[in-house]
Amino acid sequence: MSVPSATRTPAGTAAPAVTPRTAAARRTRRRALGTLALLVLVLAACAASIAIGTRPLAPGTVWEVLTDRSLRTEEAVIVWDLRVPRTALGLMVGASLGVAGALMQGHTRNPLGDPGLLGVTAGASFAVVLAIALLGVATPAGYVWFAFAGALAGTVAVYLLGAAGRGGATPVTLALAGSTLSALLYALVRAILVSDSNSLDAFRFWVVGALAGRGADIAWQVLPFIVAGLVLALVNAPALDLLGMGEDVARGLGQRVWLARAVGLVAITLLAGAATAACGPIAFVGLVVPHAVRSFTGPAHRWLVPCAAMAGALLLLTADVVGRVIARPGEVQVGIVLALLGGPFFIALVRRKRSATL
Amino acid sequence: MTTHLSAGHAPPTAPAGPPPRVRLAAEGLRLAYDDRVVVDGLDLALTDGSFTAIVGPNGCGKSTLLRALGRLLRPAAGQVVLDGRSIARTPTREVARVLGLLPQTPVAPSGLTVADLVARGRHPHQSWLRQWSSDDEAVVTEALAWTDMADLGDRPVDELSGGQRQRAWISMALAQETDLILLDEPTTYLDLSHQIDVLELVARLHAERGRTVVVVLHDLNLAARYAQRLVAMRDGALVASGTPHEVLTEELLADVFDLEARVVPDPVAGTPMVVPVRRLPR
Numbered sequence: 001m002s003v004p005s006a007t008r009t010p011a012g013t014a015a016p017a018v019t020p021r022t023a024a025a026r027r028t029r030r031r032a033l034g035t036l037a038l039l040v041l042v043l044a045a046c047a048a049s050i051a052i053g054t055r056p057l058a059p060g061t062v063w064e065v066l067t068d069r070s071l072r073t074e075e076a077v078i079v080w081d082l083r084v085p086r087t088a089l090g091l092m093v094g095a096s097l098g099v100a101g102a103l104m105q106g107h108t109r110n111p112l113g114d115p116g117l118l119g120v121t122a123g124a125s126f127a128v129v130l131a132i133a134l135l136g137v138a139t140p141a142g143y144v145w146f147a148f149a150g151a152l153a154g155t156v157a158v159y160l161l162g163a164a165g166r167g168g169a170t171p172v173t174l175a176l177a178g179s180t181l182s183a184l185l186y187a188l189v190r191a192i193l194v195s196d197s198n199s200l201d202a203f204r205f206w207v208v209g210a211l212a213g214r215g216a217d218i219a220w221q222v223l224p225f226i227v228a229g230l231v232l233a234l235v236n237a238p239a240l241d242l243l244g245m246g247e248d249v250a251r252g253l254g255q256r257v258w259l260a261r262a263v264g265l266v267a268i269t270l271l272a273g274a275a276t277a278a279c280g281p282i283a284f285v286g287l288v289v290p291h292a293v294r295s296f297t298g299p300a301h302r303w304l305v306p307c308a309a310m311a312g313a314l315l316l317l318t319a320d321v322v323g324r325v326i327a328r329p330g331e332v333q334v335g336i337v338l339a340l341l342g343g344p345f346f347i348a349l350v351r352r353k354r355s356a357t358l
Numbered sequence: 359m360t361t362h363l364s365a366g367h368a369p370p371t372a373p374a375g376p377p378p379r380v381r382l383a384a385e386g387l388r389l390a391y392d393d394r395v396v397v398d399g400l401d402l403a404l405t406d407g408s409f410t411a412i413v414g415p416n417g418c419g420k421s422t423l424l425r426a427l428g429r430l431l432r433p434a435a436g437q438v439v440l441d442g443r444s445i446a447r448t449p450t451r452e453v454a455r456v457l458g459l460l461p462q463t464p465v466a467p468s469g470l471t472v473a474d475l476v477a478r479g480r481h482p483h484q485s486w487l488r489q490w491s492s493d494d495e496a497v498v499t500e501a502l503a504w505t506d507m508a509d510l511g512d513r514p515v516d517e518l519s520g521g522q523r524q525r526a527w528i529s530m531a532l533a534q535e536t537d538l539i540l541l542d543e544p545t546t547y548l549d550l551s552h553q554i555d556v557l558e559l560v561a562r563l564h565a566e567r568g569r570t571v572v573v574v575l576h577d578l579n580l581a582a583r584y585a586q587r588l589v590a591m592r593d594g595a596l597v598a599s600g601t602p603h604e605v606l607t608e609e610l611l612a613d614v615f616d617l618e619a620r621v622v623p624d625p626v627a628g629t630p631m632v633v634p635v636r637r638l639p640r
Contacts, residue, residue, distance in 0.1 A: 024473060109467075242481060244467040248430055252461075253534065254454030254482035299467040300474065 031303050034296035038310040042091075045317035049087040050079065052321050054331060085216035090317045090334075092219065092226050093211070093279050096271040098312020099233045101286025102293070102304050103271075106240040107264045108171040115272035115286045117175050118265075122182035122189075123154015124276040128206055129189045133199040140214050143206060144221050144277045151273030157181055159265065169261070209282035209335025211320050222274040229270030230309065236263045237301035244299060282335050284342030285312050291349050378405040381538055381570050382427060382457070386436035389422050389594075395434070396422045397594040406537075409564045409571045411585035413578055415615050419594040420574045421462065421542050427572065428459040428540045440538075454482035458536035460527055462543045466515035472526045473511035476501055479533035498533050505529040505559060521552030528559055532567070539563060541573040545580070553577070557584045582606050582629040590614050606630040616640055 051062050057075055065076045097115065105113035116122075127150025131137040137146065161177035163169035193200045239260035242250035247257050275282065289312045290304065297303035316334060319341055323332040382404040389397040397419040404410055412420045425431040427438055429445045438445040445453060458479075466475055479501070480494045502508045505525050510518065515526055524544055531539050541560065545553040561584050563569045575581040581588060582602035590598040590605055592614045598605045607630075611619045616638045624631040 027471075238481075241478060244470070245475075245478070246461065246464055248425075248459070248461040249464050251430055251450065252428060252454065252459040253478065254451035256450055294469070298474075299470050 027298065031297055031307075034293075035303070035307055035310075038307060038314065042310050042314045042317070045314050045321070046087055046091065048321050049090060049317050050083045053078070053083055053324055054329060081215070085219050086211050086214065086320070087317065088216070089214050089219045089278060090211050090320050091313045092223065093275040093282070094285060094313035094316030095309035096226050096229060096275040096312070097282060097285035097316070098289035098293075098308040098310075099230060099305055100268050100271040100275070101288075101312070102290040102301070102308040103233055103236065103240070103264050103268050104286065105290050106244065106301060106304075107261065107268075108175060109244065110171070110175070111291070112287070113175075114283075115268055116182070116281070116283070117178045118268060118272070119154035119158040119178045119181045119185070120151045120269060120272040121154075121276055121281045122185040123150040123152070123157070124148070124273065125189050125207065125281065126150055126185040127153070129192050129199060129203055132202045133192050133196050138202055140206070140278075141217055141221075144218055147277035147280075148222075148225070148273050151276055152269060154181065154185070155265070155269040155273070206280045208333045209280040209338075210333040211279055211316075212331060212333065214278060218278050222278045225270045225274040229267045229274065232263055232267035233271070233305050234302075236260060236267055237305045240264070240301040241299070244301075280335065282316070282338060284338045284346070285315055288342055288346050288349065289315060291346075295349075378407060380404065381406050381441060382572070383439045384423070384427065384436065385439060387423070387426060387433050387438065388435035389419065389426050389431060390434040391422075395594065397426070400436075400594070400596055402589065402596060402599075404538075404570065404572060407564075407568060407570055409561070409584070409586045410573070410589055411581035411587070412572065412574045412589045412591060413576075413581050414591035414597075418591045418614075420591050422594075423591070424459075424540055424542050424572065424574050428457065429453060430459070430461075451482050454534070454536070456536050457538040457540065458531045458534040459540040460531055460542065460544060463546055464527055466523075466526075468516050469514050470516075471512055471514055472507055472518070472529070473498065473502065475515050475526055476507075476511075476529045476533045479530040482534065497535060501529045501533040504532060519552075520548050521555055524548065524552070524556050525559065528556070528563070532563065536569075538570045538572070541571070543574050543576060545575070545577065553580060560584065578606060578632045579624065579629075582631070583624060583627045602629050606632060612638055 050066070051057070051059055055078055057078065061075050062079055065071055065073070065079045069080075100115040101113070104115050104117060105111060107113070108117070124147040127146040128143050130150075131143060131146040137143060158174060158177045158181050159169060161181065162174040165173050189203075193203060239250070239255055242253055242255045243257070243260060250257055250260070272286070289308050293304055293307040293311050297307050315338070319337040320334040322341070323334050323337040326332060326337075380403045384400055384402040387397060387400040387402075388395060389400075400423065402423075412423065414420045422431065426433055429438065429450065432446065440448060440453060440457060476498050477490075477494070480490075480497065483494065484490070499508075502511050505528055507522070507525055507529050510522060510526070515523060518526065528541075528544070531541075544556050544560065548556060557580055560571060560573060564571045573581075573585065575585075585602065587600065588598075588602050588605040589596060590610060597614050598610055606621055608619060608621050611617045611621070611632060617632075618635040618638050620633045620635065621630050622633060623629070
């Protein structure tokens with residue numbers, strides 16, 4: 001027959017197939033380039049964090065100390081005992097906060113979702129204040145376990161409160177319970193601080209959020225929790241893609257919604273709890289990082305979660321390095337730098353419509 | 359695009375032989391939100407290859423029934439049976455390979471492209487071991503083409519018009535490759551020509567793709583034109599069930615909708631058409 005073969009194929013199956021394929025390739029390329037750029041920047045931030053500090057060291061000296069572990073000079077002590085652990089902690093905590101923010105925004109389908117919403121920060125603050133006021137604990141290494149226990153207790157309390165309603169725990173009841181419990185705990189924290197000025201002195205250095213003064217011991221203490229949290233976050237990513245279309249659609253596609261919620265909740269608690277325990281409450285990373293990353297990954301969580309980890313680490317390390325430089329010979333705590341940087345950064349992001357909504 | 363007007367009102371006449379298999383059934387179903395019982399003692403059987411529209415006044419429980427049929431709502435009593443097995447005891451992913459559903463006005467995350475949305479319909483066919491395959495790719499490409507969305511594959515869903523958006527979701531349901539599809543008021547917020555467009559597509563799912571379709575619809579005339587079988591509900595109970603001619607009578611409209619109306623043949627399709635006169639006092 002002389003009929004052109006194209007008309008015999010089912011309508012449209014042959015020709016338009018090219019369009020989505022090339023478009024998908026373009027999307028993948030943009031994501032891959034963004035991921036690669038993030039990776040390079042994170043490595044650069046690590047290098048800067050090790051090279052730059054309150055005590056000026058020549059890059060050559062730093063390199064020499066890093067490559068030759070037999071040196072026991074003063075410079076070697078600065079690099080190996082202060083800067084390397086601080087950088088490692090910045091990487092871990094930044095990644096945790098970025099990923100916790102991405103999970104929180106995904107689960108609540110709320111672009112203003114922040115890990116603090118679940119009572120993690122308030123619970124940790126309350127526990128630290130109790131440890132200072134009642135037990136006289138006075139070092140960051142001493143706060144870690146109290147802060148972590150407080151973060152866990154805060155999340156569990158928020159979950160129980162949020163699940164008490166007739167519909168069970170939904171993102172909305174959890175957020176409501178979280179802000180209620182946070183308000184209550186902060187009131188108690190203030191009540192203790194007002195009546196005890198010694199506690200206030202110790203607490204105010206914890207509550208600004210800092211990487212300074214944390215040794216390798218703290219990094220090792222929180223590492224297992226952060227690794228577990230990151231693994232759970234990656235496992236949770238495909239489910240978050242489905243939940244993004246609403247619980248009904250997710251169920252219709254065969255997702256067990258309660259399971260996805262449970263995995264997400266545990267991951268957020270581990271990540272935000274460990275980060276807060278190690279460094280004190282650090283705002284903005286969890287809120288801003290997922291927005292920034294979404295502008296090149298799109299809403300797919302299997303890209304968003306790993307990229308939020310890298311971008312969180314990048315943001316925290318950069319802010320920490322900036323804090324070491326701007327107030328020489330002193331330092332500005334990373335929590336303060338982030339608040340100063342984060343505000344304008346977030347306004348700029350929101351003004352770009354594409355990344356402002358979920 | 360060609361019209362498929364005949365698809366809806368000219369069902370293949372049942373050949374002599376065994377009656378078609380029941381795919382999805384409600385047995386003694388009682389549905390409640392907390393203590394408020396919405397549906398009570400409802401029985402319904404949906405046969406293989408049927409196209410059923412559930413109609414009824416606002417608040418009669420038709421969407422609630424559809425949610426229960428799609429295992430989104432756990433019955434307070436009774437059960438939903440899918441292919442002879444209680445749907446509550448079937449793993450949800452297994453159900454998702456047989457039964458697809460579209461809730462009323464679903465919302466896609468901002469920035470999600472049409473192609474990615476349709477690709478997510480493949481989820482029940484994937485696992486940790488078996489990720490995205492060329493099979494999945496082929497099914498998605500075909501679903502996009504079949505719903506006329508291939509050119510819009512790269513567009514974000516939230517930037518589409520209402521009619522295109524509904525097409526994208528139906529395309530996702532198609533890519534899910536389920537024998538049964540439940541749709542909750544797929545024409546909500548659409549103008550008349552897009553309502554027709556969406557229902558033509560649903561009718562083609564039934565006629566060309568052999569899907570068993572259950573749809574909750576508000577518009578009686580469109581329900582009568584496209585569905586083979588109407589199920590009328592009032593106050594959580596099933597009042598009438600049968601062909602559009604059997605169900606859409608002046609008496610039933612008075613009983614179920616408190617509506618005085620004339621029923622005349624649709625001049626285009628020949629199906630019953632409701633011409634309202636006035637609302638009757640209850």
